[in-house]
Amino acid sequence: MSSDHAAAESTATAAATDADGVDDVVLECRDLSVAFEMDRGTSRVLNGVDMDIRRGEILGIVGESGSGKSMFASALLNAVVDPGTTEGSITYRPREGDAVDVLGLEKGPLRSLRWEDISMVFQGAMSSFNPTMDFREHFVETLEAHDYDVGAGIERAEELLADLYLDPDRVLDSYPHELSGGMKQRALIALALVLEPEVLVMDEPTAALDLLMQRSIISLLGDLRDKYDLTMVFITHDLPLVTKLADRIGVLYAFEFAEVGDTESIVHDPKHPYTRALLNATPNLDAPLEEMRPIEGSAPDPVNVPAGCPYHERCPMATDECADVKPPMEAVSGTHEVACHHWPDVDDEIALSTEVQR
Numbered sequence: 001m002s003s004d005h006a007a008a009e010s011t012a013t014a015a016a017t018d019a020d021g022v023d024d025v026v027l028e029c030r031d032l033s034v035a036f037e038m039d040r041g042t043s044r045v046l047n048g049v050d051m052d053i054r055r056g057e058i059l060g061i062v063g064e065s066g067s068g069k070s071m072f073a074s075a076l077l078n079a080v081v082d083p084g085t086t087e088g089s090i091t092y093r094p095r096e097g098d099a100v101d102v103l104g105l106e107k108g109p110l111r112s113l114r115w116e117d118i119s120m121v122f123q124g125a126m127s128s129f130n131p132t133m134d135f136r137e138h139f140v141e142t143l144e145a146h147d148y149d150v151g152a153g154i155e156r157a158e159e160l161l162a163d164l165y166l167d168p169d170r171v172l173d174s175y176p177h178e179l180s181g182g183m184k185q186r187a188l189i190a191l192a193l194v195l196e197p198e199v200l201v202m203d204e205p206t207a208a209l210d211l212l213m214q215r216s217i218i219s220l221l222g223d224l225r226d227k228y229d230l231t232m233v234f235i236t237h238d239l240p241l242v243t244k245l246a247d248r249i250g251v252l253y254a255f256e257f258a259e260v261g262d263t264e265s266i267v268h269d270p271k272h273p274y275t276r277a278l279l280n281a282t283p284n285l286d287a288p289l290e291e292m293r294p295i296e297g298s299a300p301d302p303v304n305v306p307a308g309c310p311y312h313e314r315c316p317m318a319t320d321e322c323a324d325v326k327p328p329m330e331a332v333s334g335t336h337e338v339a340c341h342h343w344p345d346v347d348d349e350i351a352l353s354t355e356v357q358r
């Protein structure tokens, strides 16, 4: 790691070094911010985020609605919509070749990077299929637009569709309205992988599906990661769902990471009061209903994030210090970090009422 990176190691990045000390980072975000200028002020919808995404991992990103999850996903691909501005840096380190400054790319190379290196399944993307084209035409169009060999690409599409437990011939010859939601979503994942990207970013990919289909797609994603050596970023508001898949989890609160750690630590030993609240508010079929605690208050407005710790107005542990001083990210362990002044006391102060099943 170069010296300019070393300075940031005390932030969410240390948690990206695995137990063996391996530090093979595929996407490195530093001081990443997204802002929109509004009549009533600057809306900072991602606020100076540091994150290292390790090659081959599945990173889950969770948080309430409006916490900045989709903005983080869009920023990773330098795909924030106008008039939003993205600042900071994102470095993509391919397996082979030079590092790429994602935010500095011109239009053409950025377009290639987006499908060929870092691919994305956007929220609600299922409805973006062209209803007048069958799935074969969708695959061919994507392959041709990137100058890929169509024959070889369709073979890969067939393999991917089969990996996703779909009948390749049937899907390729079907129109979007002829497939169920679960089948369409799997076809979309195959399309996102047809150009052999190294990283797949998924924003709420299973939100529109029933519970059973969600669970089966989750297990298929794990298989795909292993087979194709993928790195995945899985964005969701559904903490129990992501614990079934992710190696690490980043908890976003008010456009910043409140806590980042290996999944075991986040689920069984969370140190941020917000993560505890999120877990305690999580519906769990095995837990008694009276143990569920909705999170009181509402998420901050991006134009008016409170000073100090952004969570202090909702936090049962907040003190004057929390209102005045923003807590830095601190290491709980080599794979777990939290931004809270009072994390050493959280075990005594906020009980975990429900046990999330992994």
Ligand SMILES: Nc1ncnc2c1ncn2[C@@H]1O[C@H](COP(=O)(O)OP(=O)(O)OP(=O)(O)O)[C@@H](O)[C@H]1O
Residues within 6 Å of the ligand: 036, 043, 045, 063, 064, 065, 066, 067, 068, 069, 070, 071, 072, 081, 237, 302
């Ligand atoms: N085009 C836009 N212009 C201005 N503000 C926006 C725009 N798109 C989103 N925002 C704001 O950015 C903030 C973060 O939104 P984002 O979509 O990232 O949240 P999220 O965590 O993904 O929520 P959800 O789970 O509801 O999708 C929100 O306050 C939202 O209102």
